[in-house]
Amino acid sequence: MIQFFLAATLGVLFSIGTYLVLRRDVVRVVWGISIISQSANVYLVTMGGFDGLAPILSGHGASGPAPSDPIVQALVLTAIVIGFGTTALALVLTYRVYEEHGTIDMYELGGSR
């Protein structure tokens, strides 16, 4: 099933995320990464298709369409939790960077433009 709408949505979300990652404010970089990982999850779920039922055995009875792809859901579930871990770590790192250097401006933190 070709997903034009989702392709467009994901494209825009990735663009916004990329633009944020390129900013000089470290917090914005974290936001950008967060948006990109959310979009990647949505992309994976999209790959499973939207035409099924929730992949739970009981309660569907003997008829009805097949359940939607449970594999992508299991993958994404892991990804959400890992994303949570990395986001939290990135935030605390930001906090520590501020404590150490007194700034969260990439340009002031070092490197040459």
Added chain:
Amino acid sequence: MQPTPEVVLAVVFLPFLAAAFTPVVYRILGERTAYFAAAVALVTLGLVTDQYLAGAHGTVSFDWIPSLGVSLAFHVDGLALLIAFLASGVGVLILTYSGGYMHGEPGQAKYYATLLAFMGSMLGVALAGDLVALFVFWELTSLSSFILIGHYTGEEASQYAARKSMLITVSGGLFMLVGFLLLVWASGQTTAIEGTTYSIPLLVEHADAIREVLTASGLLVPVLVLVGLGAATKSAQVPFHVWLPNAMEAPTPVSAFLHSATMVKAGVYLVGRFRPLFLPEDAAVLGEWTLVFAVLGLLTMTVAAMLAVSATDIKELLAYSTASHLGLIIAAFGFANSYGAEAGAFHILNHASFKAALFMVAGIIAHEAGTRNIDRLGGLRKHLPVTAVIAVVASLSMAGFPPFNGFYSKELLFESTYYAAEHMGGVAWVFPVVAVFGSVFTFLYSIKFASLFFGDEPDGLGHVHRPPVAMLVPPAILGALVLAISAQPNLFIEGLIGDVYGSVVPGEAHSFSVHFPTELTPYVIMSIITIVVGAAAFPFYDRIHDAINAALRGPVRANWWYDNFVEGLTTASVAVTPKIQTGLLRTYTTWGLFGFVALALGGYAAAGVSLPGFDGLSVSIPIVLVLLVALVAAFAVDIAPSHVAGVLTLSIVGFMVAIFYILADAPDLALTQLVVETLVLVIFLLVLDRLPAFYGDAPDRLVSVRDGLLSLAVGGTVFLTVLLSTNASPDPLLREFIVARAGVPAEHGPFFADYGGGSNVVNVILVDFRGIDTMGEISVVVMASIAILTLIRMRTRGETQ
């Protein structure tokens, strides 16, 4: 008789085993480790001799990578035995000699361990009967050569020399590997061989079929050139000869062993080994083979001999001379007539005998007189009488002076060039002319080396000591070998060289013998011309020396190319690195994302994908609405005026994604997303409380335009990727497997409920089917929380300083 598998294995791996134990032995024996190593070499030599006396001939093979048809195969024949004799026999002498030479030198444990490992690798190269095994041992010799050349690790010249030899020989080996793989491919194309094979004897056996396939696909010359590159880099052929003189930075025993008698012979060995594969029995006189190798060899023989005359250091002279003699052997193997194969086979032995002796003589001179400069040496005969005798015998043999052994093999080369020219006529007469021309220079530098022992002592020469016995006996043995071969050449030919000859010719080999010339044949005249012109030119040696040096300028020197190339690479890296590695996150991100976009789009373009046509929304209206809200929220994050506003809008994105999961029939995801999103919001707000309010992020216009373009490119690539991947219909095997077993229970049986103990398929997958994965996921979260704890708590404990 078939070779004994255990013995052959022991020959190759005993030196490696001994190398592993060398550090321990060194602690016990100290400098006497040399004699331990020599004993190991002697045992190896004994094992090789055992196989030789038993008349071993054939292949033994051990499974290595059976699924790919790669085996650890060893092929024993004349050529393999000759090289194995050289590696182990010269090894015994060199290791004994090292006991005297290396007295008081640093890094001896490493030195002996590497020499032994080298000996094992060289024996492996000699005996390898499998292309992969040959390649592995081949590169191992390059590695050990690298370590030995760089023995004096602190000195810049050693580092330069080691790097140079490594770059040249290893890259040559990689070309050779490509050639090997093409051969394996060819073996798969012919019906003569079942499947593909890496076995060298099998390839040689079906040489005609392999050659047919290669010729038909136009790959014969490429394969020849690729394998030839491996041989040429290893055997220091022009223009790759530049690493050999630098390699003389190594201790002299190493130069004598690796860089004259054995390792550099690997290239020659390769040419000999593949000669029957590439050279048809009824070969054209100037086929592809001759064109590549005779030309390469004669060119090297002449150029390197001229360079040897231009040398000012005795080891440099010997290094160029080695390259020149290797050129002679390669040229001899290049000619299709039988004299060429005879000359090459015989000269491998002769060259090893006189050149290793001469290197050890050079080591004695450097050690006892304290200089290697030709101009500052002379009249050494009075101080080093025994050494002088060895040097004269070996030098005359190197010069091709009758009746020494070098004369016989050079005579065979002249014979083969003469016959090749006679058969073809015309331009082929260049071959004998060049051979004589190069030999004149060989004669000149050989006599120059011998003349160091005569004449007057230069003023600067201090007191010359007598060498220790350990340094004198090994060259004396080799000198005696030179005399023995000179006196009874046919004994050695019957004993071993005849078999070597058999290994390098296609089809049945006839027996051959050499005789001292009694009548005036054309090739005897060639020898006479060489000696007469050489003797006539010798009084002008210094002028020739200066003239060659004057001509060696700029691009004429191969070194000029090497140095500029390596220097250029270094300069380019130094210039590019600060551009890429700025220390600024955005630079890395930009290059990384740019690379991703370029690779992905390039891949699509290369695969020639076409965009699918639009065929409706294919999602329900609620999903559209939810995603639109998410989009607006994401955009709001981008332009958020404060951190708090940004975090709140980011949360909207997250919650909209949660609702999207509900609509996409993924309840577990929705639950997790809701919990995680709430937690992230809390952490964000906690951290933001401690951070400065907001950085007025007003980038200059150029930067924002550039970032915007890159973002659009990334977005466009993602758009295309999603379109293409949702358009594709991959094999639904895995999905069907799960769905079939998770499906409507009444028909398929409650597989998940029975085996997984649950009716939620996603849950069962996570905790049961992919339990280890989930375990890893939990570990990640645990590690993240420990890291967070450390980052926050440890600072106050004074761990920052």
